[in-house]
Amino acid sequence: MDLRELLSIPYLLEAEAVETEPGQWRVRLAYPELPGCTAEAAVVEEALRELERRRIELIVGLVEEGKQPPIPRKPLTASDPLWTAHDLGLSDRVATLLGGAAGPITRN
Numbered sequence: 529m530d531l532r533e534l535l536s537i538p539y540l541l542e543a544e545a546v547e548t549e550p551g552q553w554r555v556r557l558a559y560p561e562l563p564g565c566t567a568e569a570a571v572v573e574e575a576l577r578e579l580e581r582r583r584i585e586l587i588v589g590l591v592e593e594g595k596q597p598p599i600p601r602k603p604l605t606a607s608d609p610l611w612t613a614h615d616l617g618l619s620d621r622v623a624t625l626l627g628g629a630a631g632p633i634t635r636n
Contacts, residue, residue, distance in 0.1 A: 531625050534587050534597055535609030539565075541579075543572075561600050562586055581616045584609070588622060 539559040546556050546568070555575045558566040565586055567578035587597045613622035 529596070529599065529603075531588070531591050531622075532609055533603040534591065534599075535584060535612075535622070536603035536605075536607035537597075537599060538601060538604055539583065540600070559583055561598050577616065580612060581618065584613055584616065584618055584622065588618075588625060591625065 539561045542558045542560055544556050545553050547553055554568050554570055555572045556566065556568045557572075557575045557579045559579065562583060565579065565582050567575045567582060569575035569578060590597045610619060610623060610626060613619045
């Protein structure tokens, strides 16, 4: 499986609201199928953005080490991992590994 397919694998997403101190709540998100892939923030969108960044960095790091990430299900066919990487500021590294240039990416 190539990197594009690995980055298109849908992982189980767990979400919970946690009270960090009385009256103070944060959102904790995790991909439990990817060890250590968790994020926490006051706003769900921030937590999801950080979680996606960690997912991509984890998968890319494993590929760079010659290891394979967990593959619990088939990759999504309608996924564009390079767009997601670009949106998270990781496009240069991911594009290089995918064999293409990062260049400008537009959203339709």
